[in-house]
Structure formats: structure tokens, C-alpha cells
Amino acid sequence: MERPGEQDTPSAVRKALGMLDAFDAETPELSIRELARRSGVARSTAHRLVGELLEWGALERTTAGVRLGMKLFELGSLAPTPVTLRDAALPFAHHLHEVTQLTVNVAVRSGGEIVYLEKITSRSLRVPHSRQGGRGALHATGLGKAILAFGGDAEIDEVLAGPLAAITPKTITDPETLRRELARVRERRVAYDVEESRLELFCVAAPILDARGRALGAISVTGATALDQAERFAPAVATTALAVAGALRPRRPDATRRR
Known part of the structure; x- marks a missing residue:
């Protein structure tokens, strides 16, 4: 059963998608702090979601922070x-x-x-x-x-x-x-x-x-x-x-x- 106000709260999936959408051609790599700022996600939540996205392959670690992973390219090729x-x-x-x-x-x-x-x-x-x-x-x-x-x-x-x-x-x-x-x-x-x-x-x-x-x-x-x-x-x-x-x-x- 949906709790009052729950439908207005962004889900973890939506937050994760918002973080992926924060990357662009000018900034293909982002620190977790900047990723949280751009996506409007709390930094503690961003750290947790980044860990899960790294494990799944949607993100990859870099010297500057993280970037989009090859898993997204593999899925995109199936469209x-x-x-x-x-x-x-x-x-x-x-x-x-x-x-x-x-x-x-x-x-x-x-x-x-x-x-x-x-x-x-x-x-x-x-x-x-x-x-x-x-x-x-x-x-x-x-x-x-x-x-x-x-x-x-x-x-x-x-x-x-x-x-x-x-x-x-x-x-x-x-x-x-x-x-x-x-x-x-x-x-x-x-x-x-x-x-x-x-x-x-x-x-x-x-x-x-x-x-x-x-x-x-x-x-x-x-x-x-x-x-x-x-x-x-x-x-x-x-x-x-x-x-x-x-x-x-x-x-x-x-x-x-x-x-």
C-alpha cells in the first residue's frame, strides 16, 4: 500500500537515472560531489547509488571520479x-x-x-x-x-x-x-x-x-x-x-x- 506523499518522492531508480543523465559531452567524467549536485541527490545517497551503478556496470571509475560504463553502450545497441x-x-x-x-x-x-x-x-x-x-x-x-x-x-x-x-x-x-x-x-x-x-x-x-x-x-x-x-x-x-x-x-x- 502506498503511503501518503510517497508518490511525490523520487524513487531510487529515478534518482539513479537522474545521476546518469547528469553527464554530457563537455563533462564525460564527474566527481561524486558534482554528480550529486547536478542530479539534486543527497551526497550520502549519491555515494550509495554510485556503488550500485559501478557494480552493475552503468558507471566506471576514473582518476577524476566516474564516467558512464560500457554496459549502457551494450544496452543502447539493442534499441x-x-x-x-x-x-x-x-x-x-x-x-x-x-x-x-x-x-x-x-x-x-x-x-x-x-x-x-x-x-x-x-x-x-x-x-x-x-x-x-x-x-x-x-x-x-x-x-x-x-x-x-x-x-x-x-x-x-x-x-x-x-x-x-x-x-x-x-x-x-x-x-x-x-x-x-x-x-x-x-x-x-x-x-x-x-x-x-x-x-x-x-x-x-x-x-x-x-x-x-x-x-x-x-x-x-x-x-x-x-x-x-x-x-x-x-x-x-x-x-x-x-x-x-x-x-x-x-x-x-x-x-x-x-x-
């Missing part, structure tokens, strides 16, 4: 839909990288963000703000805009109604401006991010669509150049997105084949 998309996109992503010599990313939507499924890095340009398993703002990335443009009207309205944070001074934060931008993305099937998620970088992205025209994810190239130069990569990115979408669709039996 069915994203892995299927990643597997289908990977050979095409490598080809796109060879053709353009730019960093290639593949991503899917997760709430108001994108999650990077794959990143193939260019030797000539490091893109620090994206990493496999990392996240980015849906409204401020070419990948995010490519996905959002081919979502339903209700999904677009929900994103536009929420706060559109300025990741850089060039991020689109006005809802109506972003709505017009998404309409252009639907028309040309290519989305651009020109210094909106990172200064001095551009992104050209195209949606990977299912048979109904809804975005399963998106693929992009990233480099350091002006928009008029970035536009020349649009045909290659759009063609790659079509190829990935084709690889994901089940093949129909050949009607002309004799039985």
Missing part, C-alpha cells in the same frame, strides 16, 4: 528502430563522406531534440558539437529542421509554441520565421543550418522519409564555408537520403517472376 536506420544508412553515409570529404551525421528525433546515431568525421574539420549518442536542438540544426518539416502539423505547432533557445546569435528563435523556414524545407527537401548551432559551421541535411512521407530521421554534411558554397552539396545529400529510405523499405516480390 531496435534507431539501430535499423543506422545500419541502413551507414554504407551510404560512408559514400557521402568519400564524395564530399565533409563530416557526415545521421540522426533521429527524440522529443524536442535530435540524437546522433552516427558520425563520420572529416580529417580536415573536427565538428565538436556533434557526437554519436549526443543530442542537438531540433529547431537549430539542419538535421532537426529536416525531420521537423516532415512531421505532422501538430508536432510543428508544439515545437513552435515552446521556447526556441538561441544556441548562437544566428539561431532562428521567432516561431513564424521558423515556420516559413520549415515550409521551404518541405518544398526543396533540404534543410540548412548556417551557424545556427555552431558559429563558423554550416550543415546541409535531408530527411529520410518512409512510404507515407514522414521523416524517420535525417542525414547531413557539415563544413566551414558560406551558404552559397554549402548549397552545392545539397544534391548529394538529398540523393543519399533517398537511397537510405529505399534501403529501409521492404522489397515487393517481382510480379513478372514465374511461379
